[in-house]
Amino acid sequence: MPASEALNAWEALTAVRAQSPVVHNITNYVVMNTTANALLALGASPVMAHAEEEMEDMVGISAALVLNIGTLSREWVKAMFLAAEHATRRGIPIVLDPVGAGATRYRTGTVRDFLAAFRPAIIRGNASEIMAIRGAGAGTKGVDSLDASQDAVSAARAIYEAHGSVVCISGATDYIIGDRSLRIHNGHPLMTRVTGLGCTASALCGAFAAITPDPVLAAAQAMAVMGVCGEIAAAKADGPGTLQLHFLDALHRLSEADIKGRLRAEVA
Numbered sequence: 001m002p003a004s005e006a007l008n009a010w011e012a013l014t015a016v017r018a019q020s021p022v023v024h025n026i027t028n029y030v031v032m033n034t035t036a037n038a039l040l041a042l043g044a045s046p047v048m049a050h051a052e053e054e055m056e057d058m059v060g061i062s063a064a065l066v067l068n069i070g071t072l073s074r075e076w077v078k079a080m081f082l083a084a085e086h087a088t089r090r091g092i093p094i095v096l097d098p099v100g101a102g103a104t105r106y107r108t109g110t111v112r113d114f115l116a117a118f119r120p121a122i123i124r125g126n127a128s129e130i131m132a133i134r135g136a137g138a139g140t141k142g143v144d145s146l147d148a149s150q151d152a153v154s155a156a157r158a159i160y161e162a163h164g165s166v167v168c169i170s171g172a173t174d175y176i177i178g179d180r181s182l183r184i185h186n187g188h189p190l191m192t193r194v195t196g197l198g199c200t201a202s203a204l205c206g207a208f209a210a211i212t213p214d215p216v217l218a219a220a221q222a223m224a225v226m227g228v229c230g231e232i233a234a235a236k237a238d239g240p241g242t243l244q245l246h247f248l249d250a251l252h253r254l255s256e257a258d259i260k261g262r263l264r265a266e267v268a
């Protein structure tokens, strides 16, 4: 069976729409609104919450936890660690987005401390961020990648072997590295001109991880949906502004035929 069909992306999307899992996000100020809207358009039920006082209750009603260090500070990091403790105890999947790892020592150090304490089901980042976790590469340009996704594959393998977390590297080709490896060739370069589509990919990883127990498959389903919707949106858009709008509509309207007709996934 071709890898695209084996992803079961349509079946998983149907399950997300039917079950509408609660996805708890501790994410950055830049993308809170866009990732909440993307999760809603997908069919999931997003909630953004970062007060330590409500971490136990919020994790208690969630099916996945998405942690994103895009605008981190001491209090938020404490909340993330506390939420991860509760999620680990409850056995709900954690997705980590190491935004800007490699740009500052604080970001890189926080991600490493987190991985020393917890095992996310999925780590989703761009190539520079993934390489920085292993001390590889020349750093990260703020939140943007200086490297191509294939350059981070060996770092991703090392992270999987050291921590057991599936690693998803986004870029022109998305790589999903775990107990097996997949590549997804969808998407559009215009997606890099809209802030937070990587953060959106991580949020979608959370929604699919809530439905799909196998984290390689869950990450691949999320990246498949991202890529296919990115292509549909780019075909209608005049630029980044309308891409963002068309992307949300594409998520909402995504059909089995869209996925079957466009998805280009292969075993890496």
Ligand SMILES: Nc1ncnc2c1ncn2[C@@H]1O[C@H](COP(=O)(O)OP(=O)(O)OP(=O)(O)O)[C@@H](O)[C@H]1O
Pocket: 099, 125, 126, 127, 143, 144, 145, 170, 171, 172, 173, 174, 186, 187, 188, 189, 191, 192, 194, 195, 196, 197, 198, 199, 200, 201, 223, 226, 227, 230
């Ligand atoms: N050159 C490209 N061609 C096609 N798709 C791309 C390209 N670059 C990125 N994408 C897609 O754009 C989405 C965001 O990935 P990207 O690597 O830009 O994330 P990011 O750098 O973490 O973004 P952000 O920090 O703004 O959230 C993914 O779905 C990815 O597949």
Ligand SMILES: Cc1ncsc1CCO
Pocket: 028, 030, 031, 070, 071, 099, 143, 195, 196, 198, 199
């Ligand atoms: C631009 C930006 N800065 C911190 S987080 C963020 C959103 C994209 O990662």
Ligand SMILES: [Mg+2]
Pocket: 099, 100, 125, 126, 143, 198, 199
């Ligand atoms: Mg990012």
